[in-house]
Amino acid sequence: MKTIKDIDVKNKTILVRVDYNVPLKDGKVENDLRIRASLPTINYLLEHGAKKIILISHLGRPEGKIVPEFTLDPAVKALQKLLPNQIIGFYSLPEKDQKITVPPEVKIAILENLRFDPGEEENSKDFIGNIINSVEAEIYVQDGFAVIHRAHASTDAVKNFLPVYAGLLLEKEAQNLELVTKNPEKPVLLIIGGAKVDDKQPLIDKFLTKTDNIFVGGKIAADGYKSTHKKIFIAKDFDENEKGDKLDIGPISTGELANLIIDAKTIIWNGLLGYAEDPAYATSSTITAELIGEHQGAETIICGGDTTGFVENLMKDHKNLHYSLVSTGGGAALEFLIGKKLPGLEAIKK
Numbered sequence: 001m002k003t004i005k006d007i008d009v010k011n012k013t014i015l016v017r018v019d020y021n022v023p024l025k026d027g028k029v030e031n032d033l034r035i036r037a038s039l040p041t042i043n044y045l046l047e048h049g050a051k052k053i054i055l056i057s058h059l060g061r062p063e064g065k066i067v068p069e070f071t072l073d074p075a076v077k078a079l080q081k082l083l084p085n086q087i088i089g090f091y092s093l094p095e096k097d098q099k100i101t102v103p104p105e106v107k108i109a110i111l112e113n114l115r116f117d118p119g120e121e122e123n124s125k126d127f128i129g130n131i132i133n134s135v136e137a138e139i140y141v142q143d144g145f146a147v148i149h150r151a152h153a154s155t156d157a158v159k160n161f162l163p164v165y166a167g168l169l170l171e172k173e174a175q176n177l178e179l180v181t182k183n184p185e186k187p188v189l190l191i192i193g194g195a196k197v198d199d200k201q202p203l204i205d206k207f208l209t210k211t212d213n214i215f216v217g218g219k220i221a222a223d224g225y226k227s228t229h230k231k232i233f234i235a236k237d238f239d240e241n242e243k244g245d246k247l248d249i250g251p252i253s254t255g256e257l258a259n260l261i262i263d264a265k266t267i268i269w270n271g272l273l274g275y276a277e278d279p280a281y282a283t284s285s286t287i288t289a290e291l292i293g294e295h296q297g298a299e300t301i302i303c304g305g306d307t308t309g310f311v312e313n314l315m316k317d318h319k320n321l322h323y324s325l326v327s328t329g330g331g332a333a334l335e336f337l338i339g340k341k342l343p344g345l346e347a348i349k350k
Contacts, residue, residue, distance in 0.1 A: 001166050001171075001174070001345065001348045001349055002163075002165050002166065002348065003165055003166040003167070003168070003171050004041065004044060004045065004141055004165050004166070004167060004168065005044075005168075006165065007139065007165060008048075009045055009048050009049065009050045009139065010048060010049035010050070011049060011050075011051045012050055012051055012138045012139055013050075013051050013052040013054065013135060013136055013137050013138050013139075014045055014050050014052070014053050014054065014137065014138070014139050014140075014141055015054045015056065015131070015132060015135060015137035015139070015140050015141070015162070016038075016041065016042070016045070016053060016054065016055050016056070016140075016141040016143055016167065017056055017057070017140070017141065017142050017143060017144040017147070017154045017155065017158075018034075018038040018041075018055050018056070018057050018143050018144050018167075019034050019038075019057060019143075019144035019145065019146040019147055019328060019329075020034060020035055020038075020055075020057040020059060020072060020075040020079075021034065021057065021058055021059050021060065021146065021147075022034050022035060022059070022074075022075055022078075023309075024069075024074055027074055028074055028077075028078075029074050029075060029077075029078040031309060031312060031313075032078050032082070033308070033309075033312050033326070033328065034146070034328050035075060035078050035079055035082065036082065037169050037328050038055075038079075038143060038167075038169060039082060039083075040167075040168040040169065041141065041143045041167035041168045041169055042055075042083070042108065044168060045141075046086075046107065046108075050107075052102055052106075052107065052108075052109065052135070053107060053108045053109070054102075054109050054110075054111065054135045054137060055108065055109070055110045055111070056110075056111050056114055056131065056154060057072060057075070057110070057113070057114065057144065058113055058114045058115040058120065058147070058154075059071070059072055059075065059113050059115070060113075060115070061115065062113060062115050062116055063115070063118075064115065064116070064117060064118030064119075064120075064121065065116065066116045067116070070113055070115070070116075071112065071113060072090070072110060072112055072113050073090065075110070076088060076090045076110050079108075079110070083108070086107060086108050087105055087106050087107070087108075088106070088108045088109070088110065089102055089103070089106040089108070089109035089110070090109070090110050090112070091109060091110070091111050091112065092111075092112050093111055093112050093113075093114070093116060093117055093131070094111075094130060094131060094134035094135075096130055097130070097133070098130075098134055099133075099134055099136075100134045100135050102135070109135075111131065111135075114152075114153070114154055119153055120152050120153045120154060121150075121152055121153075122153070123151050123152055123153050123156050123157050124153050124157060125153070125157045125160055125161075127153045127157075128153040128154060128157050128158045128161065129157075129160075129161050132158075132161050132162060137162060138162070139162060139163065139165065140158050140161075140162040140163065140164045140165070141164075141165050141166070141167045142155065142164055142165070142166055142167060142170055142344055142347065142348055143166070143167025143168070143169045143170050144170075144344070145169055145170045145173040145174075145327070145328055145329045145332055145333075146328050146329035146330065146331075146332050147329075147332065147344065148170070148329070148332050148342045148343065148344025148345055149329075149331055149332040149335045149336075149340070149342045149343070149344070150343065150344070151343040152343075155343050155344035155347065156343040156344070156346075156347055158347065159347040164347045164348050165348065166348050169328065170344075170348075172325065173325065173327055173328065173329060173333070173336075174336070174345070176299070176301060176324055176325040177301065177325070177327070177333060177336045177337060179299060180266055180268055180299060180301055180337075181210070181336075181337060181339070184210065184265075184266040184299065185265040185266050185298075185299060186212060186265060186266070187212040187213065187263055187264050187265055187266070188207075188210060188211040188212050188213075188264065188265070188266040188267075188268075189211065189212065189213050189214075189215065189260050189261065189263075189264035189266065189267045189268070190203070190204070190207045190211045190213070190214045190215070190268050190270075191214075191215045191217070191257070191267065191268065191269040191270070191271075191273075191288065192204060192214065192215065192216045192217070192218070192220065192270060192271050193216075193217045193218030193219075193220065193221075193269075193270070193271030193272045193273040193274075193285075193307070194218045194219065194220060194270070194271030194272060194304065194306065194307075195218065195219040195220065195271075196220075197220045197223075197225060199334070200220060200270065200271060202338050203270065203334060203337055203338055204216075204232070206337065206338050206339060207268075207337075208229065208231060211231060212231065212264075213231055213233060213260050213264070214229075214231055214232045214233065215232075215233045215234075215235075215256075215257050215260055216232060216233070216234045216235065217235040217249045217253065217257070217271075217273035217274075217284065218249075218271050218272060218273050218274065219246075219275075220271070221234050221235040221238075221249065221253075222235075222238055222246035222247075222249075233256060233257075233260070235249035235250070235253035235257075235273070236252065236253055237249070237250030237251070237252045237253050238250050238253075239274070239281060239283070247274055247275040247278070247280075247281040248273065248274030248275065248281040248282070248283055248284050248285075249273050249274060249284045250284075253284070254273075254283070254284045254287055254288075257273075257284070257288060258287065258288075258291055261288070261291045261292060261295060262291070262295070264295075264298055265297065265298050265299070266298060266299045266300075267292055267295070267298050267299070267300045267301065268301045268303070268337070269288065269292060269300075269301070269302050269303070269304075269307060270303050270304040270307060270333075270334065270337075271304055271306070271307060272285045272306050272307055272310055273285045273288060276306075276310055282310075285310060286314065289302075289310065289311050289314050289321070290314070290318065290321065292323065293311070293314075293315070293318070293320070293321030293322055293323055294320065294321065296322065298324075299324050300323045300324045300325070301323070301324060301325050301327065302323050302325065302326045302327060303325075303327040303329070303330070303333035303334065303337070304327075304330055304333070304334070305330040308326050308327060308328070308330075311323070311326055312326060332344075
């Protein structure tokens with residue numbers, strides 16, 4: 001696929017789809033992982049002389065209405081802190097045929113939440129075409145990896161108006177995920193946790209022929225997941241609360257998983273292994289994250305919203321932890337690994 005490294009962006013107005021769908025608390029960004037992940041693309045465009053960089057994103061599910069609690073204003077402020085030498089403009093979505101005038105001193109502008117208009121989720125050509133005309137964009141950059149599995153206006157319909165190129169984040173995500181699906185170094189270990197077996201079973205099925213070992217923990221295992229396949233290891237002991245609820249995998253299973261991690265050369269982890277919101281039941285997930293993060297001889301992929309958030313928080317206090325990819329895409333990463341066609345990627349290929 002073509003990326004921004006394949007084109008001349010000098011003196012061009014670039015429309016960039018980022019993913020600033022970040023968690024908020026008391027009107028402030030609680031975790032800025034996705035905002036920080038957009039910086040390599042933004043900085044690349046600045047360094048290569050882009051005239052204007054117009055960022056567009058969604059936040060939450062306002063369902064096509066203007067909902068103040070879903071404004072992108074907190075994300076704008078978080079980005080401003082990360083780019084203190086830039087003046088960042090913030091503009092409402094344009095009305096039909098309205099032009100947005102960005103002053104010369106403003107190199108970076110952000111438009112309000114795309115989902116404040118029903119046209120985004122309806123994959124409306126009129127909606128995205130009006131945005132393109134309003135800012136006079138010449139090139140479209142898709143860098144919102146977490147939304148490329150959605151056939152929305154900013155991922156799919158946009159291809160009808162502008163050439164679409166991958167940003168550096170999308171390129172990094174796709175390259176790392178493609179590596180572990182097509183040509184992984186063996187032994188390959190897939191770690192599955194979380195609560196929804198229906199979401200994870202397609203991933204297990206897809207990787208049965210690719211992996212050497214699959215370890216199943218989390219609520220899936222606690223609820224009695226069964227398999228007789230010789231590659232699949234299912235947690236068999238658990239830490240319980242006073243009521244007898246199985247809230248974390250136990251020491252025997254954690255030790256078994258640790259041995260699999262140490263031997264692996266490719267590791268994919270999707271889904272927490274316990275009720276990690278409570279530190280008392282975060283033991284196995286913490287040990288797993290630390291072992292993977294210290295395993296520098298392996299290709300290591302962390303995916304799934306809860307899992308990546310957990311690992312990101314752990315990395316704040318453990319600077320020695322490093323991973324090949326802490327994916328910004330929950331459903332998108334899962335669908336990529338399973339092998340589904342993703343509208344946002346298809347738009348780039350075309």
